[in-house]
Every structure is written in C-alpha cells, then in structure tokens.
Amino acid sequence: MGSLPKIAIIGGGPAGLTLANILQKNNIPFSLFERDASPNERNQGGTLDLHPKAGQAALRKAGLWDEFIQHARPESDVLKVVKPDGEVLWDGNAGQTPARQDDNNKNTDKFQRPEIDRQKLKDVLLRHLDERNLYYDKTLDSAVPNGQADSWNLHFRDGSIEKEFDLIVGAEGAWSRTRKLLTEIQPFYSGISAIELWALDVNEKHSWMVEYVGQGSLFSFGEGRTIQIQRIGDGSIRTYACLRKPEGFIKDCGIDWTQPDAACRELVERYYDDCGADLKRMILNSTDNLIPRPLYMLPVGIKWNPRPGVTLLGDAAHLMTPFAGVGVNAAMLDALELGNSLVDLKMGKIQTLSQAIEKYEHGLFPRGQAFAQKTINNLKVHFSADGCNHLSMDS
Template structure:
C-alpha cells in the first residue's frame, strides 16, 4: 500500500479545526496553516448557535461533546423581537420564558462564543499540527497530482495529496477551482460593543436579555446579542451601496459623535430603547461590508483540492446557519477521508473528494437560499412581524 496522502488544511476557523479534530481522532496526519500569528492575534467575533443536526453533530464526531457542554450557553437560546417603533412583539426572557427541561437543553440551539469554540477545537490538537503566521500566497500544482504551498514569508511546503481550503471569503485555494469571487450582498453594518454590561449598564443588560434582541424594517435592521464574557454586541445594518460606509460622510474615527450622527440619519424614527442599544454600545466600533457567493455556487471537481465553509458557500448571517453549514462540511469530508483510509481500494482519493462535493453543493445551496430568504425578509417593512409570527406558530401562541 502506498503512503497515505499528505493533507493540508488552510485556515484555523471552525471548519478547518473541526476537520482537524476528526482526522486526528482517527490517526490521520494533517497540517493546519493559519494566517493569524497566534490564536489570540485578533478578535474571533460574537456568538454562535450550534444546531443538533449541524455543529453539534460535528462536535460529537470530533469527540468534544463534554467540552462543548462546559462552554456552551443553553440559557442564551432565547429571542426578543422588537418593532422599529419600539413595540415588543416577542420575548422569551423573564417569567414567561418558554421553559426547557434540563435533559433537553442541548436538543435545541445553545449559544457558544466564537472564541470559546476556537479554544475548544484547538485544545486537543497536537501543537505541531497547527502552524501560525503562515499566510498563503498560492497553491501550485506539482508532480503526480500533488500540490505545493507557497507562503508570503517565502517558505514553501511540498507534496500534498489533498489541500482543503477552509480559508474563508477570499480563499486562495478557491482560485485553483474557479474564477468566481464573492460579491457585495447589499448590506453594510456597524458593529458596536458594550462591555461588562451587568456592572456598567444594567438597563442595557436587562433590555437585551439573555440571548438575541432583533428589530427589522424596510432596508435596515438592529441586532444585539449577549456574549458569554458579559458584553453585548450590537449590529446596526443598512441596505446601501457598497461604498456607503466610506462615502456617507460620517467620521468613524470619532466613535461617540459617529454613533449619534448614524442614529440621527438612519434610525431617528425608531423607538427610544432601540436607539439606546446603539448609542450605549460605547466600547468599540467596527465597520463591516457583507459579501456572499452566489446561491448554488459550484465548481468542477479537481483531484487533490476541495473547499469547506465560507470558502465553499460564503453567505450573510441572516439565517444563522453559516457555522453549522461549515461544520457539517467538515463532518462530511472527515468521514469520507476516514472511510478512504479504512478501504483505500474501493475508491481513489479523487473520487472521495468528488463524491463529497456532490453532497456539498445541494447542501450549500439549501443553506445559501435560506440565508438569502432571511436577508430579504429581515430587511422588509414587515420583517419583525413575520419572524414573530413564526415563533407564535411554533409555540402555539
């Protein structure tokens, strides 16, 4: 039997690290290459809800369920929906909260901070398995359907029989498979943080609640979410041209005045509480322009190269399925590689990759279409009412 192919995973996000854990658990060698200099080089983002048939299933396959239940926050699987005029249409916080029996808490969608998920996924991996500060320049085809990795620092790693692109929106690995690039989704967002709200701003803590607080309207949305470290992150989103954040005339280098001007221009007719969510998130301000890949995006299979997560199906966050789609990709590909290791005579690795992609494409299209539908509904005049109606129907209220 020939040696098992060398595997490179490009990107140490949820999809890349989930695949790494599944491979390690099955004694399959790999190396993860990550652009960031260290796990703490940048903020990892807000919070995620892992679905039982998505992220949770992948966590179980990776052997990390007990660790997940330690870090996850099932108490934050609650929703508050507020009309733009300030009327509360749905609230799962407080005494009327829908109670979930203890044994069913993880049967729903518990939240976990992105930072906690990253640490959970990194902890079991051998230190040498993840190489930090390795910004990929290009993947170069080499002899015998292998590939060499060329990095910006001038180093080259050679002889990979499988290169897995888990390198996100602007994937370098994707360039081997297609010329398709992400395009602007039509949505721009201002992300704002309020730290230590339990001590510093009890009103904000109580108003947002234990989970998510959303408000949708024609061409705009306000979304606030509880983070496990005691902070709240608010995202004020607008349907605007791609250059809006740069060209709108607001001086974002002065956050205090920028927040006030932003609210006065685009949210002045909103309820006072919703405006306070934005104005009192005073600790950080980050501008975000949201991109996506086309719904139904596909590529011609190429031996030795494939994609996971955002590299394969970048979508906006307006259905809450992105990380679950990504970790499902990792679960599917991981199982396929394990099966190939156990019975290499049944299929070639190229066939294994192609079969994985044939399952990936319709799955990714389903998630991407759900996200597009969510975007269109959320940024409509009746966005909050529509979501509240779905919750009432689900709970018989």
C-alpha cells in the first residue's frame, strides 16, 4: 500500500473504542463515527466481568490496565443462586461455591475476572483518546465504493460525506449498516424478552435489597422465565425479568410499561406470582426506571465472503443474547485481534490490507461461533425447570 491505510471505525461502543485505543497507542490513524450526539447520551447498561484472555488482554494492549483496575470491583465477582420458590441454592457471599466449579471459581486471584460497570468501562476507553479523531452525531447511511480508487466514501444522514477510506470497520451493534456490505443476514428474535428494572440509592431507600442480593449478582432460573439481579457501583441495583414469549409480547401483552409501579405489579401477578416473596419484592420495588426490550441474535456460525476494505467487530459480527456473559469480552477480543493484524501490517509482517483482514477474519468466525453457541446452550438451560441446578455446570 505504501502508506498506512485510512481507517473508519463505525460505532463508539466497547468494540470500536477498544480498537481506537489500540490503534492510537500504535500510532495508526483512524476516524471514529458514532451516531449518538455525545459519549454519554444513552444509558450504558449494568455491570460485566472482563476475562483475562479477552477484555483484560485488550485493555493491556491498549495501555489501559492501570486505569481499569482503579475502577474494577473484584469484590462484586460473587454469585448467589436462588430457586424460583425462594430457596437459596448457594450464596457466594457466605463463602459457598457451586458443586462443580468452572474456571471462574477455581482461580483465587482477585483480578481473575473482576466486575466493572459498563459506564466506567466506557469512561476508561474514552479518557485518553484524541477527541480530534472522534465524530459524534454521525449516523452512517451508506458506504459507496470510490470510483477513483479501491476505497470507500461514507454518506451520513446529516448529509455529510467522508471520502476515501481504505478500511471500514463496522462496530455499530445489532443493526449494523456496515454488515449489509458483507451479507444479507439480519438479526432475528431470540424468543426472549427482558424487562430491565432499576432501584436507585438502595443503601438509603432499600437496605434490605443490599442484604438480600449481596455484593455481586443474584440469579434465579426457571421454566420459561428468569430473574437476574446485579449490584452497580453507583449504589443502584438492576433487576432483569426475562420471559420466553413471542416477539410482539412487549407491545401486545397489554401492560403499560410507561407506568413502572403498575407495570411491575402486573408483571408479578401474571408471570412471577408463584415465586418466593423476596424475588417478587425485588421486582415490585425496582420502579425508578423500566426498560422493556426484545432480545435479538445472529445465527450461530455466521460467516461472509471477504470484501476488500470492510470487516466487522462485536455485535455487528456475532450478535448474541446475554445469557453467557461473553458479549463485551467477545467484542473487545475482536478489537484486539484486528488491532494486532493492523499493527502487523504497519510493521511489515503482513504485506497487504486484504491479508490483514483475512488473518483477522480467519480467527473471528470460529471464535464468534464458539461464543454464540455457549450463549445458546446457556439460554436453553437457564429457561428450563432445572435451570438453577444446572448453573454450576455452565463453562
């Protein structure tokens, strides 16, 4: 190519921001385009754990490890499992562990898989990026081949055009427009709808929740429904009531989701009335915010034929449901591997941009398939009558 490629990253979530940090650290120029008007326009979600060979490795490569550990919450990597009838199957806060331990439980290093709030992770990823390379309120409308060279022109919904990019990296999530350059496959409904419920200032307003949930997460699995609860570092707790229902459930069920108190009462009466008292109370008292959403996914094992100058990261490449807790780790690992390929291109270890993309996608497809299959397996188990008992077998 004779010079470094001109790179456009579409999307400012964990995948896009991780890649941007790796490129910046290695003096590889890029432009990142994000549809939100500002970095914190939207709620970033709850908490997650970053795995040593995925999210943590990407942060190390980007030079952000020290800052990450300042905001991580290793004490929150604790699990409590409660059967739907309220029986506590085990409680990591009391030192109990599952009968069969996975890799997470075997390692005693407190930073093996620490929790971090999604908002804090985004803050870490944004803090050291050169703002001159970040463009907000930029929604991609289309990417058009440049007739004068083997490059792309980007057309945005505000009418602006950015020209002559050698590489477009689609990291804009579930409904990626970049994906349309590579495949006609689109996300489909997973069969699960989730109701996200917030309880704010729990130490002052709901101290019983703090004691009941513990320091980390509480899971309750059953036939066709789950309750998953997370402690957040800002003093709030988020409860996710998930149901196996038809795609139109949220719109067609007749519950007015704009009225959280009434909606939570009706949700419990219809779908959780036979649950333990404290599980029901978690839903009934978590009314500070309510967000209903159907969950979508891409087919397990999605692939596409290579196309010069285009590739995908994260949800754009392998959208999956959250029931294995690997989505952000998969996205950041994608960014790490693509970043490594582009660094190799810069160093002359790879000769062409097409070869760099081919190397990245050669690992992307089987890796994405493995993560997605794990999520499918967990979904089936979690929404089964014996889901809590099977939790210790999840790898």
